[in-house]
Amino acid sequence: MLAIEGVKLMVALFAVALIAFALDPGMGLLTLAKFMAASFGISLLFVLGYPHIRGVKKGDNVQIMKGALPRFLGFTGVVLDDGRINDEVRVKLSRGREAVAILESYQGLFSHARVKLMYEEKTQVMR
Numbered sequence: 698m699l700a701i702e703g704v705k706l707m708v709a710l711f712a713v714a715l716i717a718f719a720l721d722p723g724m725g726l727l728t729l730a731k732f733m734a735a736s737f738g739i740s741l742l743f744v745l746g747y748p749h750i751r752g753v754k755k756g757d758n759v760q761i762m763k764g765a766l767p768r769f770l771g772f773t774g775v776v777l778d779d780g781r782i783n784d785e786v787r788v789k790l791s792r793g794r795e796a797v798a799i800l801e802s803y804q805g806l807f808s809h810a811r812v813k814l815m816y817e818e819k820t821q822v823m824r
Contacts (some may be wrong), residue, residue: 700806703744705727710736748803753810759788760809762801773809774798788812 718724735738753759753776761772777787788798792806798812 698807699748699804702747703740703806707736707741709742710739715747717805730780737773748805748810750801752779753786753800753803754779757804758809759798759800759812761788761790761796761798761811774812776810776812785815788814 711733714729714736715798718729721785734799748819755776755778758773759776761774774788774790774796777789777795781785782800782802784800785797786800788796790796797815799815800810804810
């Protein structure tokens with residue numbers, strides 16, 4: 698999830714700031730505090746901007762909006778095409794079925810990207 702990646706980046710940047718503080722004898726506590734604040738700010742910008750820069754890539758999990766209570770039912774699928782908001786993408790559903798959907802939102806802090814199903818392609822599965 699995006700929140701975990703943001704925390705990893707923040708911890709890594711905090712570590713760099715602490716190492717710089719340890720190696721530079723002339724660095725004061727105010728400079729260290731500024732480096733820590735910059736690390737936190739960079740992490741926030743990453744969390745806010747990364748989904749919009751990246752979009753949705755093939756193989757990403759998506760939440761499928763179908764029915765009255767899509768957030769509570771938890772339908773998920775896997776995107777088969779790269780896409781941006783309002784693009785049509787193919788989504789692989791359970792049991793190998795595929796559907797065409799429109800990308801409605803990017804990945805959130807604790808949620809997958811959301812798509813709205815347009816139509817489902819019926820395919821026969823050989824057993």
